Amino acid sequence: MKRQLILEDGTIFIGEAFGADVEKIGEVVFNTGMTGYQEILSDPSYCGQIVTLTYPLIGNYGMNRDDFESITPAIHGFVVKEVADFPSNWRSECTLDEYFRMKGIPGILGIDTRKLTRIIRKYGTLKGAICSTEKPVEEILQQLKATVLPNDQVKRVSTKTAYPSPGRGYRVVLVDFGMKHGILRELNKRDCDVVVVPYHVTAEEILNLSPDGIMLSNGPGDPKDVPHAIEMIRGVQGEVPLFGICLGHQLFALANGANTERLKFGHRGSNHPVKDLQTGKVALTSQNHGYTVEKRSVKQTDLEITHIAINDGTVEGLKHKKYPAFTVQYHPEASPGPEDANELFDQFMDLIEAAKGKGVKKCQNVQI
Template sequence: MQAKLALEDGTVYTGRAFGAAAESAGEVVFNTSMTGYQEILTDPSYTGQIVTMTYPLMGNYGTTALDAESDRVRVAGFVVRELTQVPSNFRSTRDLDGYLRAAGVTGIEGIDTRALVRRLRVRGAMNGVLSATESDDAKLVAKAKAFPGMAGRDLVREVVPPKPFTWTEGFGRFAEHVLPARPADRHVVAVDYGMKWNILRCLTQVGCKVTVVPGTATADEILSYDPDGIFLSNGPGDPAAVGYAIDAVKGVLGKKPVFGICLGHQLLGLALGAKTFKLKFGHRGANQPVLDRRTGKVEITTQNHGFSVDPSTLPAGAEPTHVNLNDQTLEGLRHTGLRAFSVQYHPEAAAGPHDSSYLFEEFRTLMG
């Protein structure tokens, strides 16, 4: 079955459809990871985005429920150079084609992903439409141009859990690969703006009982649990558009230790009075070098973000701690007076693989 990917600049790529025979619109972005496609597909931070993989072969190890980062596929569409027809992995329970079909998400293979990624790098991330049902190029381009894009959009409300809950899985599928978890003698409230499940596993590993609350929770609702610390999660969309979350972070700062990742990092920056801006094509991949300015060490990190905190707007008391070595953008900050810190990248994704795990230990130490 034929599929087409149309960009807002009028470019149209024609390939073969897989997954669901459907149509979707989104911001077209790219990810440079060689593996981890299921984690990418189920990461709520990719809500509203059509993800292109730069590595040419996808699906070779199939899929399994154990590798999911949320309860369903979150991407708007998936773009690959070549789809493996016969996966080889004893853990696999379904091939990638069937996985996306069951989720109602469309994929396209057989296009020149190098050309597509080069266009996105030169011109920036663009809105697009991926369709396995429409063959008219002009109609698809018109739909791509009409898509509202990411700037100014609050997508957090689309991915937050309906009500608070206690994380009970523990360290789950990783238990046999790590040291025994500590007794859960610290209580963390994790504010879920679209959180990856492995973050909860990592908090459990350092001895935390975790209560998850929706990202729409107010400061009073968060503090009503009387936690030892507050975690701010990753999530999709424009951080500046999530005013209710910024207000909630302002309301908890200085009252409890705070640790933020990705969108949580951006929200902490905004709550402190800094500003955010949209990156040209974002950082998405498992090979991003980050310098810890405090120690001089370089971490290999996993990242997924299209916005960044402007370090020149940080207020007095807020200190930049990490920097991206590819483009010098801010990757971490802390405010010692308010017992708050955050990073833009994903330490729970273990790209290093253990380069960034110390951050969960720092949070544990900050809680006492």
């Protein structure tokens, strides 16, 4: 069955349908990762987006129960060059097509994904629609013109209620803005006693849980659409050590007086080089974000830039000059991607240990 992808600028791609027989509108973005399609499609940070994969062959190792980053995918569509009908992997339990049919996600294959990526790189992310070729193009273009993309993505993907992931180590409160399961797995590996809380949690509610540390998770959308989280961060920083990832990094910046801005087409992939300004070490990182911290806005704050992106010089890491708090724009838990930066979770544990031994107010010189 034929299916089309129509962009708001009038560009039309005709391909073959796979997945669910539904129509979806969303922001069209691209990911350059060569593997990890299961983790990508289940990453809550893609909420409401139509994801294009630049690697041509997708679905060749099927879908399995272990590699999901969320229970329910929040993407609005998948665009690929080719989908494997007969995956080959001992862990495979179903095909990509079967999974998308189950979850109500439409896909389109057989289009020129290189051309689509070049359009996005040139003009920036665009609204798009995946629909049947029987739909009149003008009708879809009018829908796209009238569609206002949602700004409540964090609310859609965050947990509705708090829940524990018990351990016998440090108590870590993990604020779920659209948390990837990989973050929780890394804390569990370190035997942390984790309490996952919703995005709208207050500083008082967090501190009442007597945490040893606070983790701000990744998540979708514009950080300025989550103003109450900014107030929460102001209320907890300095009380206990804090570590933020991706959206958590951007919210931390806003809470301390810096600014964020939209990137033209974002950073989405598993091979983005990032330089640690303190050590000079370069790590290959997994990234998925459409916004960044404005570099010049950091100068008038109590924040210090710790990492930068090699490709475009954007801010990739921050730390507070007075409090035991640090954040990174990329994903140290990978899932998918290289684990070059996994040691950041150990640094968070060291920060907690130092805070418990010396008192938070005296931990300003801890290296992070």
